[in-house]
Amino acid sequence: MSDAVREPAAGGGATSGSPTIYDVARVAGVSPSTVSRALSRPGRISAATERKVRDTAAQLGFRINPSARALPTGRTMTLALLLADITNPVVFGIVRGAERAAAAARYTLVIAESQESAAAERATALRVGPSVDGIVFATRRLDSPSLQELARSKPAVLINRAVEGVPSLVPDVETGVLALVEHLKELGHVNVGYLAGPSSSWVDRQRWDALLRAGRAAGLRVFEFPGGEPTLEGGSAAYERVAASPATAIVAFNDLMAIGLLRTAQQHGVVVPDDLSIAGFDDIFGSELTTPTITTVAAPLEDAGEQAVGLLLDHLEPGGAREAPPPFPTSLIRRRSTGRLLATG
Amino acid sequence: MSDAVREPAAGGGATSGSPTIYDVARVAGVSPSTVSRALSRPGRISAATERKVRDTAAQLGFRINPSARALPTGRTMTLALLLADITNPVVFGIVRGAERAAAAARYTLVIAESQESAAAERATALRVGPSVDGIVFATRRLDSPSLQELARSKPAVLINRAVEGVPSLVPDVETGVLALVEHLKELGHVNVGYLAGPSSSWVDRQRWDALLRAGRAAGLRVFEFPGGEPTLEGGSAAYERVAASPATAIVAFNDLMAIGLLRTAQQHGVVVPDDLSIAGFDDIFGSELTTPTITTVAAPLEDAGEQAVGLLLDHLEPGGAREAPPPFPTSLIRRRSTGRLLATG
DNA sequence: AGAGTCCGTGCAACCGATTGCGCGAGGAGA
DNA sequence: TCTCCTCGCGCAATCGGTTGCACGGACTCT
Numbered sequence: 086m087s088d089a090v091r092e093p094a095a096g097g098g099a100t101s102g103s104p105t106i107y108d109v110a111r112v113a114g115v116s117p118s119t120v121s122r123a124l125s126r127p128g129r130i131s132a133a134t135e136r137k138v139r140d141t142a143a144q145l146g147f148r149i150n151p152s153a154r155a156l157p158t159g160r161t162m163t164l165a166l167l168l169a170d171i172t173n174p175v176v177f178g179i180v181r182g183a184e185r186a187a188a189a190a191r192y193t194l195v196i197a198e199s200q201e202s203a204a205a206e207r208a209t210a211l212r213v214g215p216s217v218d219g220i221v222f223a224t225r226r227l228d229s230p231s232l233q234e235l236a237r238s239k240p241a242v243l244i245n246r247a248v249e250g251v252p253s254l255v256p257d258v259e260t261g262v263l264a265l266v267e268h269l270k271e272l273g274h275v276n277v278g279y280l281a282g283p284s285s286s287w288v289d290r291q292r293w294d295a296l297l298r299a300g301r302a303a304g305l306r307v308f309e310f311p312g313g314e315p316t317l318e319g320g321s322a323a324y325e326r327v328a329a330s331p332a333t334a335i336v337a338f339n340d341l342m343a344i345g346l347l348r349t350a351q352q353h354g355v356v357v358p359d360d361l362s363i364a365g366f367d368d369i370f371g372s373e374l375t376t377p378t379i380t381t382v383a384a385p386l387e388d389a390g391e392q393a394v395g396l397l398l399d400h401l402e403p404g405g406a407r408e409a410p411p412p413f414p415t416s417l418i419r420r421r422s423t424g425r426l427l428a429t430g
Numbered sequence: 431m432s433d434a435v436r437e438p439a440a441g442g443g444a445t446s447g448s449p450t451i452y453d454v455a456r457v458a459g460v461s462p463s464t465v466s467r468a469l470s471r472p473g474r475i476s477a478a479t480e481r482k483v484r485d486t487a488a489q490l491g492f493r494i495n496p497s498a499r500a501l502p503t504g505r506t507m508t509l510a511l512l513l514a515d516i517t518n519p520v521v522f523g524i525v526r527g528a529e530r531a532a533a534a535a536r537y538t539l540v541i542a543e544s545q546e547s548a549a550a551e552r553a554t555a556l557r558v559g560p561s562v563d564g565i566v567f568a569t570r571r572l573d574s575p576s577l578q579e580l581a582r583s584k585p586a587v588l589i590n591r592a593v594e595g596v597p598s599l600v601p602d603v604e605t606g607v608l609a610l611v612e613h614l615k616e617l618g619h620v621n622v623g624y625l626a627g628p629s630s631s632w633v634d635r636q637r638w639d640a641l642l643r644a645g646r647a648a649g650l651r652v653f654e655f656p657g658g659e660p661t662l663e664g665g666s667a668a669y670e671r672v673a674a675s676p677a678t679a680i681v682a683f684n685d686l687m688a689i690g691l692l693r694t695a696q697q698h699g700v701v702v703p704d705d706l707s708i709a710g711f712d713d714i715f716g717s718e719l720t721t722p723t724i725t726t727v728a729a730p731l732e733d734a735g736e737q738a739v740g741l742l743l744d745h746l747e748p749g750g751a752r753e754a755p756p757p758f759p760t761s762l763i764r765r766r767s768t769g770r771l772l773a774t775g
Numbered sequence: 776a777g778a779g780t781c782c783g784t785g786c787a788a789c790c791g792a793t794t795g796c797g798c799g800a801g802g803a804g805a
Numbered sequence: 806t807c808t809c810c811t812c813g814c815g816c817a818a819t820c821g822g823t824t825g826c827a828c829g830g831a832c833t834c835t
């Protein structure tokens with residue numbers, strides 16, 4: 086009856102690789118469509134048949150062929166996470182959270198890095214696009230129109246950036262910066278410099294705006310040093326300008342820059358925080374390894390990564406284009422790089 | 431003639447998503463097979479036709495459907511990199527190198543983390559296996575038989591571990607450890623303790639063996655502290671035992687443990703390196719942020735990641751199962767955490 | 776006991792690319 | 806000028822699942 090319904094391509098038995106649903110069907114004595122339904126649509130099949138199918142599938146070591154499944158359905162069960170720089174400690178949390186959420190939903194996560202340019206990021210998005218169901222953008226170089234265009238052809242979610250029409254997960258910098266400003270004011274600082282990050286960074290603008298607002302409200306004098314690379318080197322490079330300025334406290338765009346500045350300052354004999362206070366953002370691994378440890382504004386990046394994937398998955402479901410979640414909170418972590426200014430000459 | 435050869439499923443024009451080779455074929459006035467050949471098998475088609483096909487493909491914005499391509503060929507153009515822990519700074523280099531090599535070969539890289547256990551790693555490998563052409567294992571928990579079994583069903587390459595019958599990329603610890611031992615001897619140390627990592631780690635055994643050999647050859651007394659987690663906490667936790675021992679110099683399994691030990695020692699008033707020298711492995715980000723900076727044995731992990739993917743790609747090519755490359759070199763980076771012992775009471 | 780429902784399952788047509796085979800046209804050689 | 810070979814291209818089967826439709830049997834209701 087169900088015998089020789091379909092001969093394997095190469096004739097014999099366990100020829101080329103894994104068993105298919107046709108093999109399972111033959112052994113279980115049912116049709117391939119029944120196998121398909123039993124395995125991926127619980128309830129559509131009688132319990133007895135379903136059990137029989139599942140058992141023989143397990144016994145044969147059947148593993149579904151994702152490509153074959155994706156062809157008719159269009160769903161690859163894969164998500165992409167686009168990063169500007171894998172080695173940037175900031176992204177660890179995001180990566181881990183995203184990984185966890187994806188795995189929990191039985192999705193596979195592709196992590197793609199595109200270090201160089203906006204063009205490279207676009208190219209990467211285009212390259213991985215066809216093989217994934219959606220993309221989480223944790224990049225900073227892509228401009229809004231490109232992002233909107235990419236989001237139109239494929240479900241997308243942004244982390245650390247807001248773009249009209251694209252769901253995103255952004256931090257509530259306000260809270261953390263407010264606490265930082267209070268902290269600096271209590272320590273007696275008046276002139277506070279902001280060491281800006283890349284000018285293309287949305288996060289950078291958010292941080293500066295928040296600092297400007299909070300600083301003015303607190304009666305501090307705040308001013309901005311022109312943007313640099315968000316790296317140790319970027320922080321180091323800013324030292325001369327910082328030293329020449331009236332600032333007694335520096336808020337760096339991120340911890341990497343803060344550490345870079347700290348080290349260069351120390352090499353020039355500046356004592357932190359006695360002569361100069363330094364604070365950063367992100368609370369990366371390394372911020373509490375320095376001497377002094379770095380005061381920083383932290384965000385729950387791991388949660389953010391997890392939520393970003395969750396949001397993306399919601400958009401993939403037919404029904405649920407859930408509203409974007411509220412900004413995730415940030416908070417101040419007080420460490421040793423900020424302190425009261427020692428009265429010198 | 432080539433008109434209405436095949437009607438799109440839903441009737442009209444740009445219905446559901448991207449154009450297919452059928453659309454390209456219709457517009458270009460050729461058959462789908464010609465389009466396929468023109469796009470993926472240069473030279474099999476006349477230059478004129480090829481150009482025409484490529485042009486219309488570009489004009490229509492055709493992007494090949496990876497699932498559809500993978501179905502008949504079995505090649506997904508995707509590779510997986512299995513990691514034990516993404517947040518471990520050691521893996522950055524590997525990830526970045528692997529990413530670069532994969533992208534250069536037009537492959538997509540899936541990065542999967544499986545933190546918990548050998549079982550979780552196996553499950554992860556099984557989960558991503560069907561959707562990739564090969565796997566790079568940078569894990570440590572999986573036992574050799576499992577690895578061999580997994581390698582049998584799917585091309586695999588190991589990093590930082592050697593298993594019979596599976597191609598691998600391993601460091602040449604010897605060189606770096608020899609230099610480290612020389613360094614410690616010159617500084618006058620005699621009793622050297624090794625702070626072991628996880629007992630399941632192949633790398634850990636390599637490092638201890640090399641230290642034991644080099645130490646004995648140099649006339650030092652070396653001994654091992656039982657293994658711990660390869661983390662800051664693992665290093666901290668070892669402090670009591672270290673303090674109780676005769677060791678004046680500690681070689682930790684990795685920098686993370688070295689830093690953990692360093693900080694806890696300092697909290698107990700121990701001055702490094704005056705009272706105790708500490709060295710690690712891997713030269714992670716953070717090793718030169720501490721005070722003192724950490725002396726460490728480094729390896730070109732980024733190259734290793736790149737070569738691992740290269741090796742895997744070679745195994746995918748029909749012809750070339752290239753021989754495993756020689757171990758990659760390690761070297762000593764002298765910093766401030768090692769020094770001459772101050773004569774105390 | 777006869778008619779109407781519903782449930783479980785099989786049939787067959789897809790999804791979009793690849794590829795062995797064969798046919799026709801054009802060029803080379805006699 | 807006629808035959809043979811080569812090259813370029815189309816035909817159609819195939820990869821391994823999914824899914825709309827239809828059919829047969831068991832069950833319920835009257």
